[in-house]
Amino acid sequence: MDLEKWQDFAWLMVKTQIESRGVEDERVLQAMKKVPRHLFVAEEYQSLAYVDAPLPIGESQTISQPYMVALMTELLQVSPGMKILEIGTGSGYQAAVLAEIGAKVFSIERISSLAKKARNVLSKAGYEVVVVTADGREGYAQEAPYNGIIVTAAADRVEEAWRDQLSIGGRLVVPLSVDVGLQRLVVLLKKKNQWIDTWHDYCRFVPVMPGTRTEKREGADG
Secondary structure, three states, rough: HHHHHHHHHHHHHHHHHHHHHHOOOOOHHHHHHHHHHHOOHHHHHHHOOOOOOOOOEOOEEOOOOHHHHHHHHHHHHHOOEEEEEEOOOOOOOHHHHHHHHOOEEEEEEOHHHHHHHHHHHHHHHHEEEEEEOOHHHOOOOHHHOEEEEEEEEEEEEOOOHHHHHHEEEEEEEEEEEEEEOOOEEEEEEOOOEEEEEEEEEEEEEEEOOOOOOOOOOOOOOO
């Protein structure tokens, strides 16, 4: 792939893989066209950066397929100025899409090497995202409440910390486990006295893991 023409590939990705599958939010579509996805994958996978598939980023983690990133972002109903918490930074690509829309993004990554790499790539790409190495199950209370929370790993349950740190009227988007190795996207809308849930696509994500992990050697692929 000629990376000099990456914007053409991004445009084609959006047209054929995302818009054609029902994603309509114009902010999301424009952000997906503008974020250089090839920067967030390892060099050996850059030729596949704009293919609708997850790709390895090291540490047994993946960058999500573009369609899933777009769908989850649309479900979150992001608008400029919103404060968003992401659970599971991974490569940093999802955070970049949120930031491109104009959100103020705080992202939690449990693996220190991935957090460091994501910080570097996000900065290089021009996105101001706060990436914190921490246990994502606990959220990030220091900056709560959030207008939206997006979980980019498979969860067996919705953590109380996520519920508590979401503002009234906010949305939580999370792939919840429904079978072994299979999840389904659920959106939880926080009302004053109740939660309203809506269920969406089936999907497959790597699982939310407890604790943090710090490697002796920083800078793994991601």
